[in-house]
Amino acid sequence: MTDVTPDKIVSPVKEDTPVALQRRKLIAQGAIWAFIVVELIFFSVAGEYLSVSDKAFMDFENMLLLLKQSAPIGIIALGMTIIMINGNIDLSVGATYALAAIVLLDSMTWPWMQALGDSAIPLAWGLALLTGMALGAINGLLVWKTGVDAFIVTLGSMLGFRGLVFMYNGEQPTSHLNWTLVDFAEARFLGLHTATWFLLGVALLLWLLMTRTVHGRNAYAIGNNREAAVNAGIRVGPHMMINFMIIGFLAALSAVVFYSESGSVNPNDGMLFELWAITAVVLGGTKLTGGYGSVVATLGGVIAIQLLRKGLGHIGADTQTVNLVIGLILIAVLFLDRQLNRKGKQELRT
Amino acid sequence: MKTTFAATLVATTALAGAALAEQHGEKMTIGITQNNVGVDSYQTTYERAFIEAAEANDMVETVVLDAGGDVARQIAQMEDLIQQEVDAIIIWPTNGEAVIPAVRKASQAGIPVIVTNSNIAEQGFDFVASFSGPDNITQGARSAEIMCDKFKADGIENEARVVQISGQPGYTTAIERAQGFEERLPEVCPNVELVETQPGDWNREKSQQVMEAFLVKYDDIDGVYAGDDNMGVGALNAAKAAGRAEDIVFVGATNFAVGYEAMEAGEYWGSIYQSPVDDARAALQTAIDVLNGEEVPFLNYFDTPKITQENMGDYEKPVF
Numbered sequence: 014m015t016d017v018t019p020d021k022i023v024s025p026v027k028e029d030t031p032v033a034l035q036r037r038k039l040i041a042q043g044a045i046w047a048f049i050v051v052e053l054i055f056f057s058v059a060g061e062y063l064s065v066s067d068k069a070f071m072d073f074e075n076m077l078l079l080l081k082q083s084a085p086i087g088i089i090a091l092g093m094t095i096i097m098i099n100g101n102i103d104l105s106v107g108a109t110y111a112l113a114a115i116v117l118l119d120s121m122t123w124p125w126m127q128a129l130g131d132s133a134i135p136l137a138w139g140l141a142l143l144t145g146m147a148l149g150a151i152n153g154l155l156v157w158k159t160g161v162d163a164f165i166v167t168l169g170s171m172l173g174f175r176g177l178v179f180m181y182n183g184e185q186p187t188s189h190l191n192w193t194l195v196d197f198a199e200a201r202f203l204g205l206h207t208a209t210w211f212l213l214g215v216a217l218l219l220w221l222l223m224t225r226t227v228h229g230r231n232a233y234a235i236g237n238n239r240e241a242a243v244n245a246g247i248r249v250g251p252h253m254m255i256n257f258m259i260i261g262f263l264a265a266l267s268a269v270v271f272y273s274e275s276g277s278v279n280p281n282d283g284m285l286f287e288l289w290a291i292t293a294v295v296l297g298g299t300k301l302t303g304g305y306g307s308v309v310a311t312l313g314g315v316i317a318i319q320l321l322r323k324g325l326g327h328i329g330a331d332t333q334t335v336n337l338v339i340g341l342i343l344i345a346v347l348f349l350d351r352q353l354n355r356k357g358k359q360e361l362r363t
Numbered sequence: 364m365k366t367t368f369a370a371t372l373v374a375t376t377a378l379a380g381a382a383l384a385e386q387h388g389e390k391m392t393i394g395i396t397q398n399n400v401g402v403d404s405y406q407t408t409y410e411r412a413f414i415e416a417a418e419a420n421d422m423v424e425t426v427v428l429d430a431g432g433d434v435a436r437q438i439a440q441m442e443d444l445i446q447q448e449v450d451a452i453i454i455w456p457t458n459g460e461a462v463i464p465a466v467r468k469a470s471q472a473g474i475p476v477i478v479t480n481s482n483i484a485e486q487g488f489d490f491v492a493s494f495s496g497p498d499n500i501t502q503g504a505r506s507a508e509i510m511c512d513k514f515k516a517d518g519i520e521n522e523a524r525v526v527q528i529s530g531q532p533g534y535t536t537a538i539e540r541a542q543g544f545e546e547r548l549p550e551v552c553p554n555v556e557l558v559e560t561q562p563g564d565w566n567r568e569k570s571q572q573v574m575e576a577f578l579v580k581y582d583d584i585d586g587v588y589a590g591d592d593n594m595g596v597g598a599l600n601a602a603k604a605a606g607r608a609e610d611i612v613f614v615g616a617t618n619f620a621v622g623y624e625a626m627e628a629g630e631y632w633g634s635i636y637q638s639p640v641d642d643a644r645a646a647l648q649t650a651i652d653v654l655n656g657e658e659v660p661f662l663n664y665f666d667t668p669k670i671t672q673e674n675m676g677d678y679e680k681p682v683f
Contacts, residue, residue: 065392065424066447075446082439184532184562188460190486195464271435277460277484279533282434322436326428326443333401336431 044349045297045313049320056324063328070327077204079319084208085271086286087315090293091212091219092263094311095256097294098223100236100303101156101163103257106264107286108174109148113265114278115181117141118189131193138273142265148174149261153254163253171287178280188277198274211270212312215263219308232256236303292339293318296346392424393417393650394444395453398480399432403565403593404619404683405639406455409480413643423651434461441465445472451492451650453477459535463487475653479646481536488661495649495663496642499536502616502635503543505669509633510586510614511552513671517612520552523585526577527560528570528598530590537562540590540616555586563594567621570597578605586612592622592634599631618670623680626672633671636678641665 053071060070068075089106096103120126120140126133148170155166181187198207205213223229235242235249243249272278297314299306318339325335395413400406410427417425426449430437434457444452445468452469454476456462463486469476470490480496514520527544530537541560548555558581563570570589577584578601587602589595595615602608608630615622618634625631645665652659670678 064447065426066449068447072446075443078439078442078446082435082442085435179532184529185538186458186460186533188484190460190463195467199464199468272461274464275434275438275458275461276464277458279434279458279461281432281531281533282458285433319439323439323443326426326440327447329426 045310045317048296049313049317052317052320052324056320056327059328060324065329066327070324075323077206077209079316079323080209080212081206082323083315083319084212085267086289086293086318087212087312088215088267088270089260089264089286090290090311090315091215091308092260093287093290093294094297094299094306094308095219095223095229095232096163096260097291097299097301098232098236098303098306099253099256100239101253101256102167102291102301103152103163103260104167104287105148105152105170105174106260106290107283108171108178109145109261109264110268110283110286111178111278111280112148112174112181113141113145114268114272114282115178115187116144117269117272118187118276118278119181121189121191131191134191134194134197138269141269142262145261145263145265145268146258147261149258149264150254152261153257156257157250157254175284182280184280186277186279190276194273195276198270208270208274211266215266216308216312223308228252228255233304236300236305238304289318292343296343298350390422390424391451391651391654392426392447392449393451393453393647393654394426394428394447394449395479395646396428396430396437396440396444396455398430398437398455398457400429402432405591405617408683409639409643412640413647416644416647420647420651423647430457432457434458437462438465441469445469445474449474451475451477451654453479453646453650454483455479456481456483456535458533460484460486463490466490475650477646477650477653480642481534481539482662483535491661492653493649493659493661493663495646496665497637497667498662498664499539499616500543500546501664502637502667503540503545504547505543505635505667506540506588506614506616506633507544507547508551509669509671510588510612511548511555513612513614513632514552514555514586519585521554523552523555524581524583525555525557525586525588526574526581526584527557528563528573528587528589528594529560530562530594531564532562537565537590544588544616558584563589563597565591565593567593567597567600570594571601574598574601575605578602578607584611586614589613589615591615591617592619592625592631595631595634596621596625599625603630617667618678618681619683620681623670623675626670626675629672631672633669635667636670636681637667638681639683 056070093103117137120137121133152167152170156163200207202210231247231252234247235252239249293314294311296317297310299311321339322335397410398406400410414427417423426444428440430440437457452474454462459482463483466476466483466487467490475492476490478491478494482494514523529541548557561573563573587598589598592615595613599608599613602611613631615634617637622631622634649659649663
């Protein structure tokens, strides 16, 4: 009897001992990178036969382009990882992205901003990023103070923020083409595009946040067992609010990076981005239930999706096929993941 | 005998020469990034016609891509096509302004860009070899004329009230078709009032809902102008359900098979005949002409005539 009771309490902790966690982490992270390698090999071989282009798929320039093209959804997906490690979800990122883009482009057309010339650019960025953070704070505050599930709160804000997007400029696109801005966004430093630097920078910062700080450790603790986290003295509400502000900021950053280069936003832009971001996070092995996940693996998930889009385009498949394949792979990944975990638990039991 | 031999010799040499030239002549690789193929029958037919036209031409190889309505994806596809070093790029813009920097990139890489169906904004004209497509403003204007003529025939040109169901927000096509109609209507029928405009997103069901709301809101509607027949028929269905279809003149800005059928049934008045097959062929031909160094007008419109219940016999039913 005395043997059974402590074991029951200890067991969830046991599962997460550094060694077991490390091993699971390695399998999950290794899986996505192995998948990327398989994709690369497949598209290189298939490309030889099916592509009309003489250029190899694995061309170095093409791979640099891949990283750049991963940035818009990638930056959001990285933020989504910490939200999902918390056991939450944020469906409003696509709308936040569009709203931040509107603030970015529209603010540069205001007379007093135009008077500033090119120094208005950093100011416009700042305004867009602040907008993102403010929208994230609204989500966080609602989740914290009302106790309503983040899924419902952000479903509401997704619709609400999108409504604001339409109120801002009706059905018209909001545009401001500034060639200085475009040149900056198209610039390349050490061979990497501007967008790639932002993607990698965000990945590094979030990785440090999640692995080297108390905030990061708390995020895992809350996702694992919210009640235990509260009992351990973690202030769950403010913690979640900070994370929602981070993802709001990142959705805006993604918009800043992308729209600096394109200069015009449709009111429908960013729709379905939340789903692509969640797909990338899940592909990277992060648990929908929270408590487990990795920023680096999400980066892998993002690259895997962009590789699929790019590779299937390279061999001449149409967009519908691309979506079908990504959907099938997502289901396969979740299924495999479940099987692996079940096996893991059985091992622990014996 | 001798002459026959000589003639045969000449003919075979000429044939061989032509064959040789064809083999040695560089095959053109033309990439296309489309807007959103699955979303409606026009774009689906366009893609099919484009692929058919390309396959019929031995000198042309194509890379056919579709942005799925996503600007980010379209820009990525432009970058991919530039990276693959295609000879020319045809783009159906998802956003007439957002793609300009990507078009500039292609033009800087020495790849001619042909814009198809809906044009990009003026700032990007410097980077475009040619625009091939319908004139949406003319289509909108001609729709206004069709509607006005019908009002005059019915003798209500001084009191008629019109509602508009526009296409997907943000799309140049939607904006221009609305603009053409809104500018032309007061010129031909100054006393007709356009009471409200709502987007139907190129979608029949959405348009039906919009029309249901209009019917509740306004007791007197004499005309409905829709961005295309798909939406026009959606509005017609709403009016039929409310029992008010008889009193309303339905005009679309592009004729679809559903609209053609409704015209045959006498329920739908008129539209503008625009063939996605012509559209696709014109785009491919423009690209080929540009690559062959021929003079191509910058705005390479193909004609889109009016079609009403009166003259519909002259036109075949649209395939989409």
